Amino acid sequence: MLGTMQDVPLLVSRILRHGTTIHAKSQLITWTGEGPHTQTFARTGERTAQLAHALRDELGVRPGEVVGTLMWNNAEHVEAYFALPSMGSVLHTLNLRLPPEQLSWIINHAADRVILVNGTLLPLLAPLLPGLPLVEHVVVVGPGDTSLLEGTRPAVHEYEALIAGRPTTYDWPELDERTAAALCYTSGTSGDPKGAVYTHRSIYLHSMQISSAESMGLTAADISLPVVPMFHVNAWGIPHAALMTGTSLLLPDRFLQPAPLAEMIATIRPTHSAAVPTIWQGLLAELSANPRDISSLKAVTIGGSACPPALMRAFEEQHGVRVIHAWGMTETSPLGCMAHPPAGVAPEEEWSYRVTQGRFPAGVEARLAGPDGSFLPWDGASAGELEVRGPWIAGAYYGGAGNDPLRPEDRFSPDGWLRTGDVGVISPDGYLTLTDRAKDVIKSGGEWISSVALENHLMAHPQIAEAAVVAVPDEKWGERPLAAVVPKGEGSDVTFQELHAFLGERIARWQLPERWTTITAVPKTSVGKFDKKVLRAQYANGELKVTTLDPRPAS
Amino acid sequence: MLGTMQDVPLLVSRILRHGTTIHAKSQLITWTGEGPHTQTFARTGERTAQLAHALRDELGVRPGEVVGTLMWNNAEHVEAYFALPSMGSVLHTLNLRLPPEQLSWIINHAADRVILVNGTLLPLLAPLLPGLPLVEHVVVVGPGDTSLLEGTRPAVHEYEALIAGRPTTYDWPELDERTAAALCYTSGTSGDPKGAVYTHRSIYLHSMQISSAESMGLTAADISLPVVPMFHVNAWGIPHAALMTGTSLLLPDRFLQPAPLAEMIATIRPTHSAAVPTIWQGLLAELSANPRDISSLKAVTIGGSACPPALMRAFEEQHGVRVIHAWGMTETSPLGCMAHPPAGVAPEEEWSYRVTQGRFPAGVEARLAGPDGSFLPWDGASAGELEVRGPWIAGAYYGGAGNDPLRPEDRFSPDGWLRTGDVGVISPDGYLTLTDRAKDVIKSGGEWISSVALENHLMAHPQIAEAAVVAVPDEKWGERPLAAVVPKGEGSDVTFQELHAFLGERIARWQLPERWTTITAVPKTSVGKFDKKVLRAQYANGELKVTTLDPRPAS
Incomplete structure (x- = not known):
């Protein structure tokens, strides 16, 4: 019927x-430098x-x-x-x-x-x-x-x-x-x-979602400042949502440096903004040096990469601006999830939700594919590759003029879900926390070890400046972690045994790296991200001096 | 492509x-009487x-x-x-x-x-x-x-x-x-x-619209109390929007009387509610007699029929509850428009917007069809029948099992728009004000006269208790208004000439009724609305004593 x-x-x-x-x-208000x-x-x-x-x-x-x-x-x-x-x-x-x-x-x-x-x-x-x-x-x-x-x-x-x-x-x-x-x-x-x-359909639906109160909640009473470029996934859908709801836009043109951003916020008084964390980091420093009133901002959406909680707190405490974490990618239009905390939790507890990637809207279905391909429970502990489905999620890539769309197996499941390449956990109440990229996770004996978690623990050690952990082949386990550390300063005398014991107090024993090496700096990509494929290649070519510890930490 | x-x-x-x-x-919280x-x-x-x-x-x-x-x-x-x-x-x-x-x-x-x-x-x-x-x-x-x-x-x-x-x-x-x-x-x-x-499509899209910040803006932090029955146009879409956004629902079952409603609001503390004006009128009286705290309500959506501005003001001033006017019908799922005022207007000016039927969301396209079928400008003055189009607007009626859908000409235009049967004007900034039902409007010489406007002016006269205005056939003009008035009290001595002059100060001369009659009460339907078809029949049957005035008021 x-x-x-x-x-x-x-x-x-x-x-x-x-x-x-x-x-x-x-209105469209374009900043021109004049x-x-x-x-x-x-x-x-x-x-x-x-x-x-x-x-x-x-x-x-x-x-x-x-x-x-x-x-x-x-x-x-x-x-x-x-x-x-x-x-x-x-x-x-x-x-x-x-x-x-x-x-x-x-x-x-x-x-x-x-x-x-x-x-x-x-x-x-x-x-x-x-x-x-x-x-x-x-x-x-x-x-x-x-x-x-x-x-x-x-x-x-x-x-x-x-x-x-x-x-x-x-x-x-x-x-x-x-x-x-x-x-x-x-x-x-x-x-x-x-x-x-x-x-047209995906843009229309995504615009409705952006406009929903549970997402950005834009209305005709708002002025939004999309700092995120319009060449990055449709500026996260904000221009479309603006025309849909009557939200005025403050458009920064090429003036993306902290000083003009602070100036245009103080002058035009937008109520909402959206950008990657580095923009906010720069703006915060600018405002410390040259205070301006940015209190018109009710909420800013932050995404593109994980936002340091300290940055979120600083905006809220120093400027009264609420920062909302969001996650998405080019293939997801990009809205995947947003980290509004659930109702009824205490202000301090809210932070445990606000630092996650957030909760999915109805238009984004999610599942976690584990190391063996089976789907994992949402228990906040089982880590799997995030797969998503929905009407604004890509089901293929453009094949070029006249060509069929591309559906590479590593990006699309046989039943059509997008394989995001992100590894994470989902809590019982539906909050996603990403722990690693799928290509960086260490697949050890049917379990996954998060390289990012190991790095964060190592970098919390007072004598470690930087640390990168990569998967290296292992006969027994398939893969095991190699920890590459950069000690702080010239005179550091921290030993691998000490670091191993330090980690042993923080993570499960089976996740502890046996292989260790010291490097002078972690290799980085052009945008400053850890370039782990360089490290993996250096290991494979025997360019690193690796120490292998007894798998059982000294007790 | x-x-x-x-x-x-x-x-x-x-x-x-x-x-x-x-x-x-x-949660679903059902009020049970226990x-x-x-x-x-x-x-x-x-x-x-x-x-x-x-x-x-x-x-x-x-x-x-x-x-x-x-x-x-x-x-x-x-x-x-x-x-x-x-x-x-x-x-x-x-x-x-x-x-x-x-x-x-x-x-x-x-x-x-x-x-x-x-x-x-x-x-x-x-x-x-x-x-x-x-x-x-x-x-x-x-x-x-x-x-x-x-x-x-x-x-x-x-x-x-x-x-x-x-x-x-x-x-x-x-x-x-x-x-x-x-x-x-x-x-x-x-x-x-x-x-x-x-x-499924219309319900999904309507739920997204209900959830948008420019409409009801429901989120997982809300508890909504749909007093509007679930047998009235899907309770205005609130149950679907609730599951879409995680909004908890307070469900009143059969306890729709003012006292239990006040009780459940004070106990469960919903943040949102929706109902027709009579419910709010009753609740206001109940709260005056037996005060309770209903301050948990941030916003209530009111629709189904036009809400008296005094009622909206009373809720806001006495209880801090913001009342938002909405318009829709069974054929529109029902969200047609909502009367959020535009940004940047003074609080008192807001009321001129809040008493309108509101502004259309992107999913509802609107046009006004004039007396000759042409489409009218949005100038706040040109009155026409409202026609709407959109993915949650009916394009036909159910024909019954096995039958084709019905598309009666008086309800659907040849190009598929819904003829709402409501007559109104749209302001240049897109706010709809309904002035009459299409079947009650007086079609006089290619122009439309609003029966409701004439009635409201007449009922504002200190000696008039009630007034109804209906179209009656006229050789020259096609139709002309007949004013049927109920004087206040036994001793009223107001004359038709006085009322004619009273109207003459308020409306255009060509809209002034020539035909007048006195009745003891305006006939009403079972739900208390003016039953104008009874009056029209009484006129047609010669049951009314009609006085015809000189079309030029005494100057």
Whole structure:
């Protein structure tokens, strides 16, 4: 039996039409370095229609075509966010922080024929153009040195000139809600970058979730400052949620340094913000040095990597700003979970929940796959790889123009769930705590040992500056942990036996490393994360001097 | 180009599974007259599975089959709310306030073979059974006089005995999200009752909207008291939203009188409630007579009919409870709009927004159809019939088992929008103010005159107790207003000329009634609303003594 409800597809154009009519007076406030530039949602709707006309009529952009944006967070990027999906084409946000060769690879893989680029980013794009044979049009948004484009092949357009005088309405097509709306590639630390293709449906549902009181709870009374770039997973869905609910946006453009951020918060007084922990760390230091009033912020969402609890406490205690931990990834649109504490717990107990990755909303189903592939109980102790399912979770990766989607076995289970690559535990009341990356966890005799847990314990030792723990092959157990430690200062005389005993007081005996080595620094990736594959390679090549201890600690 | 997101249908079983695991500790608290009965969501999940097994295995309920519930708001009704749709069958809530003959008509039209009934409602159901030939099973929930069922045809079951011992999990089927989930009939003041068939998709999306911060904003930190019956449009979606977000529910069962409501609020301390204005009016009077602390309520949603502003102010000023106006109907699931004021207006100005029907969420598109069928601007002045579109708005009515859906022209536009039958204006910032019912509005020379506006002005005259204005045929204008007034007290000597002049100071001249009559009381329906069709018939039959004034008021 079918229902009698209207069959109305969930489309990005519906979010746009709603935001630009019902919330006509809400604003996009772009920070320009010369004060804020303000534009109403109504005007944004008109300019979005003009952009769509220009793209279709002037540059020949077709339905289904992928168009790149290499842009900061600003009003024009919001216009592209809505024009491209609404006209049936696909928004492809380009991560300007990627190494140039990866950026070129992605542009070629997505077959971008048109790229919208902020003038300030021409020094990044121009040198790539010779290696981008498919790019025919470059649309320059805002001031920049266009002489950099001289002698390159694509036609060059100026954004304002391109859209000027075109009709301010557009007859947005009714699309199947499963049509592609936006494309975002993961940064791909191993292998080629992988593209997640968001649909109109997934964006619409994700926007509703972001707007729910249990998530970010944005309303027309809010001004949100997405510091998270619009090229990172749709700025965590905030631009879409803003048009859906009438939330005004403060857009920082390229002014992501602590001082201008503090300045724009004090001036515009946003009620909400979202960024990765390093941004907040920098802002906290800035505010200590040059105090400003950031009390307008009721809540900030923090994600991208685990946030140090001390940072969360500092914001709350020094500035009255509540920091909410969130977890997600490119493949999850990104909202996976948010760490609002449960009702009825004491303020201090709240912290034990707020430092977790959080609780899943109804749209995200979760399970933990254990070392043998069986699913583990939610007991707060059984660690497994997190697998998720839901209407805004990727079920495949983009295969490139004309190709089938990719479903690598290590990323998608046979029954279609996303394998997140994150290892963690889930408490009986549904809070996720991530303990490791699946590729870093030590698989020892059918049990998993968290490398991160061992590292944290070791780094708590007063004579240890840094420590990394990696899996190394072991005949009996399959894998065992190797602890690589960096002693503090020149004169440290701590022994492996002492460290072993120190760990023995803190973790189960079977998890204690037998193999130890001293290094001068933990190898790091370009963004400062521990690069454990370097350590594993050094071990495999015999480059490390390893001491093996008696497995039983001295008693 | 298609996206790469997982194709996960939006199902009621997903809401159930989420609520009973992630929010296992949230509670259903049913008021019993002998204190509260508390049941966790986890236990509710087990009992819901048991109910589904019993319905399928014992009573032979099949996918697609419609099952009736004649029940108050209580935990068992929540179990039926989730068991039936989750197993692929259809929940049919029966309105126990309908006249018996209408209730029988509905049960027969829906072809209910099984009815779940609260024991306390057997006196209502038992006399109907001889006229319900399709009903084979009556499941009695809670204590009641089952001797009333002796000698009737259906098999009688006791709910707890029926579900006892059955498996506490159920392998809920993966369904198409457009499958019917629930059926609710309008009360049908004219013609036969009409059934709206909600789908899994519409319920899921509506639940997300209810949970959004811009609507009710329910979270796991809330306890909601839905006084609105679960047989009225899914209790406005609150039970579904509760399982979606972990909101605990305080369920009043049959204790809807002011005194027990005040008692349960003071005892259980809910944070949210929802009901029609008369409930709040009664509660306000009760609290004046017998003060109790209801300050736990942060917000109450009020709808079903327009709420007197004085009542909203009284709750806020005397009890610190914020009352939020909402509008909707059976055909809109029901959330149509909610009257949160815009940001940045002064507290007193807020009231001009809070007394409107409110603003539409993104899922509800609106337009105003004028007297000539053209669509009117949102200027706060142009009155038209409200038409709405969206994924939780009905596009047809249930045609009965095996029949095609019904799409009467007066309720559905050719392009599929719902004609609400409500006439109103929309302000430039998107706030809806209803002024009349389409059937009561006076269509005069291509313009509409609001009968309600004329009545309100007349009733503001110090010598008028009541007034009703109806359309009567007019050769020149098509229709013109007839004003029927009830003077205050015996000795009133107010003249029609005086009332005409009084109106002339308040409304446009072309809207002034020429035809006047005095009546002793305005005819009313069984629920106390003005029954204008009686007045129109009296006029048509020449039963009213009508005075016709010179169309130009004395100047």
